Amino acid sequence: MSSVIxxxxxxxxxxxxxxxxxxxxxxxxxxxxxxxxPGNPASGTLRTLSSSLRERAIHVEYATNEKVAMExxxxxxxxxxxALCCVNMLGTHVLVDALRWSAxxxxxxxxxxxxxxxxxxxxxxxxxDSRLVGSMADIPVLEPADVQExxxxxxxxxxxxETMSVPVMLRSVNQLMMARSLITIxxxxxxxxxxxxxxPERDLPTGPGLRRQVLSHRYLHSNLQKTRNALAQRxxxxxxxxxxxxxxxxxxxxxYSLAKEALGLLGLSERVSLLKLGVINPLNKELVGRFLQSxxxxxxxxxxxxxxxxxxxxxxxEKGYSTKILGRLSETIPFAGELFMPVVESAITHAMxxxxxxxxxxxxxxxxxxxQPGRTPTLCAGCPHIGTFYALRKAIDKIGGRYLAxxxxxxxxxxxxxxxxxxxxxTNMGGAIGLASGAALMDPDVHVIAVVGDGALLHGxxxxxxxxxxxxxxxxxxxxxxxxxxxxxxxxxxxxxRDAAGNEAPRVDVAGLCGQVGLPFxxxxxxxxxxxxxxxxxxxxxxxxxxxxxxxxxxxxxxMRDEELQGVIPRKAKLIADNCxxxxxxxxxxxxxxxxxxxxxxxxxxxxxxxLDTCVGCDxxxxxxxxxxxxxQDDTP
Amino acid sequence: xxxxxxxxxxxxxxGGQGIVTMATVIAEAAAACGQEVTVIxxxxxxxxxxxxxxxxxxxxxxxxxxxxxxxxxxxxxxxLLEGARTAGEYLRHDGFVVINAAQVPTAGDLVAGKxxxxxxxxxxxxxxxxxxxxxxxxxxxxxxEVGSLRGAxxxxxxxxxxxxxELGLPTSSLREALCxxxxxxxxxxxxxxxxx
Numbered sequence: 001m002s003s004v005i006x007x008x009x010x011x012x013x014x015x016x017x018x019x020x021x022x023x024x025x026x027x028x029x030x031x032x033x034x035x036x037x038p039g040n041p042a043s044g045t046l047r048t049l050s051s052s053l054r055e056r057a058i059h060v061e062y063a064t065n066e067k068v069a070m071e072x073x074x075x076x077x078x079x080x081x082x083a084l085c086c087v088n089m090l091g092t093h094v095l096v097d098a099l100r101w102s103a104x105x106x107x108x109x110x111x112x113x114x115x116x117x118x119x120x121x122x123x124x125x126x127x128x129d130s131r132l133v134g135s136m137a138d139i140p141v142l143e144p145a146d147v148q149e150x151x152x153x154x155x156x157x158x159x160x161x162e163t164m165s166v167p168v169m170l171r172s173v174n175q176l177m178m179a180r181s182l183i184t185i186x187x188x189x190x191x192x193x194x195x196x197x198x199x200p201e202r203d204l205p206t207g208p209g210l211r212r213q214v215l216s217h218r219y220l221h222s223n224l225q226k227t228r229n230a231l232a233q234r235x236x237x238x239x240x241x242x243x244x245x246x247x248x249x250x251x252x253x254x255x256y257s258l259a260k261e262a263l264g265l266l267g268l269s270e271r272v273s274l275l276k277l278g279v280i281n282p283l284n285k286e287l288v289g290r291f292l293q294s295x296x297x298x299x300x301x302x303x304x305x306x307x308x309x310x311x312x313x314x315x316x317x318e319k320g321y322s323t324k325i326l327g328r329l330s331e332t333i334p335f336a337g338e339l340f341m342p343v344v345e346s347a348i349t350h351a352m353x354x355x356x357x358x359x360x361x362x363x364x365x366x367x368x369x370x371x372q373p374g375r376t377p378t379l380c381a382g383c384p385h386i387g388t389f390y391a392l393r394k395a396i397d398k399i400g401g402r403y404l405a406x407x408x409x410x411x412x413x414x415x416x417x418x419x420x421x422x423x424x425x426x427t428n429m430g431g432a433i434g435l436a437s438g439a440a441l442m443d444p445d446v447h448v449i450a451v452v453g454d455g456a457l458l459h460g461x462x463x464x465x466x467x468x469x470x471x472x473x474x475x476x477x478x479x480x481x482x483x484x485x486x487x488x489x490x491x492x493x494x495x496x497x498r499d500a501a502g503n504e505a506p507r508v509d510v511a512g513l514c515g516q517v518g519l520p521f522x523x524x525x526x527x528x529x530x531x532x533x534x535x536x537x538x539x540x541x542x543x544x545x546x547x548x549x550x551x552x553x554x555x556x557x558x559x560m561r562d563e564e565l566q567g568v569i570p571r572k573a574k575l576i577a578d579n580c581x582x583x584x585x586x587x588x589x590x591x592x593x594x595x596x597x598x599x600x601x602x603x604x605x606x607x608x609x610x611x612l613d614t615c616v617g618c619d620x621x622x623x624x625x626x627x628x629x630x631x632x633q634d635d636t637p
Numbered sequence: 638x639x640x641x642x643x644x645x646x647x648x649x650x651x652g653g654q655g656i657v658t659m660a661t662v663i664a665e666a667a668a669a670c671g672q673e674v675t676v677i678x679x680x681x682x683x684x685x686x687x688x689x690x691x692x693x694x695x696x697x698x699x700x701x702x703x704x705x706x707x708x709x710x711x712x713x714x715x716x717l718l719e720g721a722r723t724a725g726e727y728l729r730h731d732g733f734v735v736i737n738a739a740q741v742p743t744a745g746d747l748v749a750g751k752x753x754x755x756x757x758x759x760x761x762x763x764x765x766x767x768x769x770x771x772x773x774x775x776x777x778x779x780x781x782e783v784g785s786l787r788g789a790x791x792x793x794x795x796x797x798x799x800x801x802x803e804l805g806l807p808t809s810s811l812r813e814a815l816c817x818x819x820x821x822x823x824x825x826x827x828x829x830x831x832x833x
Binding site for chain 2: 013015040122123145146147175176178179180181182254257258260261262264338340341342364365366367368369370371372373374375376377378379380381411414417418419487557587590592594595596606611613614
């Protein structure tokens with residue numbers, strides 16, 4: 001067990017990730033239910049908490065999607081218990097409806113929504129900003145500046161949620177959630193509460209002729225303004241004023257820490273005022289107003305959209321301040337992408353120019369080498385999807401004509417990148433079948449295939465499939481049933497047969513589920529057998545639609561982990577050079593463990609070689625070789 | 638004007654090569670010595686062979702975990718191309734590169750049938766800027782020591798600990814952070830003793 005979640009370590013200093021600090025804060029607040037859906041940078045909080053299950057009366061679950069997770073957490077909070085919902089920024093999109101309802105109706109036990117925003121889209125398909133969703137739901141949004149504050153805020157957020165009877169959003173970003181630093185472990189609170197389901201008592205405003213729904217919405221707005229009183233005792237927002245400073249920085253969340261470092265590096269710590277904002281919604285207008293009046297130029301630094309900046313601009317307009325505001329709206333800081341030290345430094349340098357206190361010019365040192373080609377992620381050697389994608393390409397070749405293949409979120413997106421490069425694009429989680437349906441309905445002459453992982457199918461793709469059946473969209477869904485959410489770090493899902501703690505759990509039968517929809521064609525195959533998989537996809541493309549082919553084989557990383565535990569000796573493929581005619585069929589798999597020996601000579605003459613460090617002996621290349629030139633050897637290395 | 642006394646390492650390689658583990662050992666050792674430390678993981682996916690970087694920042698006063706390009710004191714690479722690319726972008730001109738001589742072709746090159754690029758000219762350029770460089774075939778040494786590539790990262794850590802005194806961490810603290818695991822210690826000691 002990680003020392004971050006051990007109760008005995010109270011008072012000790014431990015190295016913790018931001019996501020672990022949030023988990024620790026929730027434990028210290030005596031959270032009783034945690035539900036979420038994986039997605040960096042919030043996955044780690046769920047993983048950390050799931051490892052503490054055996055010792056404590058706490059339920060942790062991977063829900064089928066974020067909306068369900070939010071509903072489950074809300075249910076616990078309505079029962080008077082403290083609950084946490086963990087999602088990443090794309091998950092925030094999915095749960096908006098449930099969040100808005102939970103705010104309108106309210107909570108009794110503290111309900112905290114952790115939104116991990118992958119600003120910079122380091123591991124995500126797109127970039128987004130959860131804070132806007134918090135604002136839309138009229139709930140408080142907190143954002144920590146460092147790892148210690150992530151723990152403190154997470155703990156406090158439950159109390160705030162109970163005081164205000166609404167969910168509280170704890171938003172953080174990659175730069176903090178995936179970072180580690182030393183934190184001090186605190187003691188756990190104890191809240192022994194009787195479970196009783198009910199809605200919170202609220203003193204709704206009155207208005208003649210207004211419906212309750214409108215009054216509850218009006219209540220949320222006045223409630224949000226009262227949040228300031230509840231927050232007054234905490235130091236999440238504070239002012240570091242420097243006498244005579246013409247420039248000030250408003251640092252939101254982790255940007256406060258970046259600004260502080262940048263000021264140190266530029267030698268400006270005593271010449272620039274700094275306002276730390278940890279409460280993003282509602283904006284601390286009184287404090288921000290005082291700050292703005294003390295400087296001529298204020299830079300707003302935040303990760304994501306110009307959310308706080310827009311609020312600051314509105315305040316300037318409302319109060320008639322003369323302060324000049326720099327940020328994204330003024331194009332001082334570029335929209336999109338992580339706020340990175342060079343950007344922070346250049347914004348500060350620009351602000352110092354504006355107030356007539358230019359800094360000594362210092363040119364950043366040029367890179368030592370010209371940019372070198374980067375590397376994109378690829379499917380792991382031995383991945384069953386390598387067989388599935390190969391079979392799909394073969395089936396498409398066989399049937400001929402135009403085709404369109406779209407991938408869902410998850411490992412399927414690897415098929416949009418080299419070397420597989422089979423799919424036109426990848427979509428939102430669970431979205432590929434719907435997208436494919438629309439395309440297929442518009443152009444019936446094209447073969448349209450949606451490639452969907454099992455996690456994505458159970459997340460929302462199933463509704464797309466039901467819709468395709470009902471509305472007769474001529475699509476083929478290729479389901480990658482590898483029994484895990486591999487792309488986010490091998491988390492379990494409803495067809496894994498294990499729960500968040502790793503215990504045995506009921507397993508949803510994906511092929512059976514598709515069969516129950518009533519589709520004319522559902523067939524399950526083993527993708528490590530490329531010939532039969534190709535045949536099944538070909539029949540699906542040729543026959544009545546919507547059709548589903550389910551490729552069933554556990555993720556190779558799970559296979560290897562299981563085999564290592566069982567003491568199975570790793571297997572490797574071996575090329576028998578005498579049998580090889582360099583036809584290149586094994587290369588068609590686009591497996592990262594096979595490459596041409598030397599550069600490929602158009603006249604032939606070179607042979608494939610198998611990279612033994614990478615090969616995991618999945619048998620795919622053995623099966624596609626028509627000349628028996630690849631065999632498995634068991635006694636490697 | 639700049640009174641920062643911090644020391645920054647960017648550790649890079651591919652998923653499965655033990656990048657996060659190496660960063661963790663350094664960070665735990667630093668924490669045990671009472672030093673301020675931040676680490677950040679920068680994966681781009683959960684896949685094997687996908688690029689990953691860890692920034693380790695020692696002895697800084699602020700929490701700002703990402704290293705600025707052109708300022709890293711050390712770049713540690715578990716793969717030649719990844720190391721060269723990162724050093725070219727992140728290393729300060731007089732910095733230190735510790736590199737594992739492993740070659741893992743990129744997926745694009747595999748399909749195109751391109752040979753693994755010659756990294757020698759890149760190292761020569763870096764040396765020309767004043768950078769110091771140690772190349773170690775850590776995979777081979779780990780295979781000799783423990784019969785597995787697992788441990789190559791700790792061979793590289795050993796080389797780092799013996800060659801870069803500015804790291805400022807006693808080898809005893811690093812050993813302690815290896816949790817008394819005999820295989821891990823053997824790889825680390827092999828790296829410490831590496832000459833070349």
